Amino acid sequence: MRQLRLHLCAAGRQAEAGPEILGRLARRDPAPQSRARCMTPDLVVAGAGLAGGLIALAVRAARPDLQVLLLDRAAGPVDRHTWSCHDTDLSPDWLARLRPLRRASWSDQQVRFPKHARRMRAGYGSLEDTALLAAVQAAGAQVRWTSDIATLDAKGATLADGTRIEAPCVIDARGAEPSRHLAVGFQKFVGIEIETDAPHGVTRPLIMDGTVTQQDGYRFIYLLPFSPTRILIEDTRYSDGGDLDDAALAQASHDYARDKGWTGTEMRRERGILPIALAHDAQGFWDDHVSGAVPVGLRAGFFHPVTGYSLPYAARVADVVAALPGPLTTDRLRPALRDFALDRARQDRFLRLLNRMLFRGCAPERRYTLLQRFYRMPEGLIERFYASTLTNADRLRIVTGKPPIPLRTAFRCLPERPLLKEFA
Numbered sequence: 001m002r003q004l005r006l007h008l009c010a011a012g013r014q015a016e017a018g019p020e021i022l023g024r025l026a027r028r029d030p031a032p033q034s035r036a037r038c039m040t041p042d043l044v045v046a047g048a049g050l051a052g053g054l055i056a057l058a059v060r061a062a063r064p065d066l067q068v069l070l071l072d073r074a075a076g077p078v079d080r081h082t083w084s085c086h087d088t089d090l091s092p093d094w095l096a097r098l099r100p101l102r103r104a105s106w107s108d109q110q111v112r113f114p115k116h117a118r119r120m121r122a123g124y125g126s127l128e129d130t131a132l133l134a135a136v137q138a139a140g141a142q143v144r145w146t147s148d149i150a151t152l153d154a155k156g157a158t159l160a161d162g163t164r165i166e167a168p169c170v171i172d173a174r175g176a177e178p179s180r181h182l183a184v185g186f187q188k189f190v191g192i193e194i195e196t197d198a199p200h201g202v203t204r205p206l207i208m209d210g211t212v213t214q215q216d217g218y219r220f221i222y223l224l225p226f227s228p229t230r231i232l233i234e235d236t237r238y239s240d241g242g243d244l245d246d247a248a249l250a251q252a253s254h255d256y257a258r259d260k261g262w263t264g265t266e267m268r269r270e271r272g273i274l275p276i277a278l279a280h281d282a283q284g285f286w287d288d289h290v291s292g293a294v295p296v297g298l299r300a301g302f303f304h305p306v307t308g309y310s311l312p313y314a315a316r317v318a319d320v321v322a323a324l325p326g327p328l329t330t331d332r333l334r335p336a337l338r339d340f341a342l343d344r345a346r347q348d349r350f351l352r353l354l355n356r357m358l359f360r361g362c363a364p365e366r367r368y369t370l371l372q373r374f375y376r377m378p379e380g381l382i383e384r385f386y387a388s389t390l391t392n393a394d395r396l397r398i399v400t401g402k403p404p405i406p407l408r409t410a411f412r413c414l415p416e417r418p419l420l421k422e423f424a
């Protein structure tokens with residue numbers, strides 16, 4: 001196995017260099033300025049996705065002296081993957097940082113149910129992977145694509161081709177991984193982005209159109225109007241099972257477009273099966289991760305329990321990494337992130353209870369009624385729900401009043417632990 005401490009320079013930079021420098025590189029005669037750009041990473045992040053990208057941005061902004069290297073097996077951010085969230089999910093600093101990178105920002109949003117429709121004041125926006133990764137590189141972090149990591153440990157990564165890359169701090173941001181410490185339901189979706197032949201007329205995101213026929217759990221359509229003639233139509237199901245019939249959901253999205261009178265060309269398609277947390281033993285997870293690279297992102301359970309979305313959580317995790325005082329090392333970062341995770345899991349206990357009521361306390365075809373009722377609550381509460389900053393008064397308000405499910409059923413949903421045993 002090739003064993004080297006990687007010095008990053010030259011090759012990945014050739015496109016930026018003038019003819020004279022390219023000549024020097026070809027002669028293995030680096031000019032002083034290209035030698036100055038060589039670096040040994042202080043931080044290696046495995047996975048240049050959402051969590052990895054935000055960590056790189058935050059660390060480079062807070063500690064420009066640290067060299068950050070992201071490794072990813074993909075050839076590049078080529079699929080125009082978008083990550084959306086409510087403006088109120090982000091801290092003012094993160095909103096300011098990400099807003100210029102967004103593909104689209106909207107000043108408000110709406111929801112629709114059979115007996116209730118509402119426009120809401122919170123802004124919404126979609127970040128695109130290409131823009132995020134360009135910003136990461138502009139911030140001075142390096143991304144090494146086509147780097148399939150075979151093994152990862154507290155000191156570095158070994159790529160499938162045998163290359164060894166080491167750093168004082170190693171973070172594992174390689175995306176979702178099943179965990180015995182997490183019992184989940186599923187949010188499944190297939191979205192089609194179409195260029196319409198004529199303006200579609202949708203001016204703000206429709207976060208949930210729950211007026212559609214209920215099927216396979218709670219079903220709704222999610223709309224993002226990227227331009228007057230470009231719209232994402234996503235058929236979404238909150239289901240007990242993780243199987244996804246791509247063709248059927250894509251067809252359902254096309255049928256929705258047809259019903260609205262939108263004709264056009266499909267430009268892009270996305271699909272997802274996101275975990276919805278019914279029960280989580282964060283302590284158990286971190287007890288299993290006392291060594292090795294420090295896990296972040298979906299694999300560490302850093303996502304909103306009810307939506308499966310992780311952008312706001314990834315931003316907060318990035319803040320923890322960037323704010324770590326003193327040297328940034330794997331061993332010093334681990335307890336900081338574990339403490340953050342345990343605190344987060346405690347605060348999210350109520351959201352997981354709501355999920356159990358939705359998935360275990362309510363017949364699949366009636367699940368939409370819980371959401372319909374929820375969207376009658378004050379806007380501030382709804383914003384805090386998505387931002388995972390509910391107060392005790394909010395929690396009380398959500399579960400009091402005319403019970404959405406029979407009390408006896410609600411009580412059966414209270415304990416979390418038995419579910420973990422069921423899923424183990």
Ligand SMILES: Cc1cc2nc3c(=O)[nH]c(=O)nc-3n(C[C@H](O)[C@H](O)[C@H](O)COP(=O)(O)OP(=O)(O)OC[C@H]3O[C@@H](n4cnc5c(N)ncnc54)[C@H](O)[C@@H]3O)c2cc1C
Nearest residue numbers: 047049050051073083084149174175272297298309310311
């Ligand atoms: C289609 C879709 C749409 C979504 N939309 C939203 C949204 O709008 N808002 C939101 O907040 N959340 C959204 N999510 C949910 C979640 O936030 C995303 O899945 C998010 O990308 C998870 O972040 P992550 O960093 O944990 O993993 P990822 O962003 O998936 O990043 C993991 C990276 O690790 C790399 N990798 C994996 N294994 C290896 C290996 N062995 N070697 C090297 N590299 C490796 C992968 O190539 C990938 O780039 C969406 C999910 C999907 C699937």
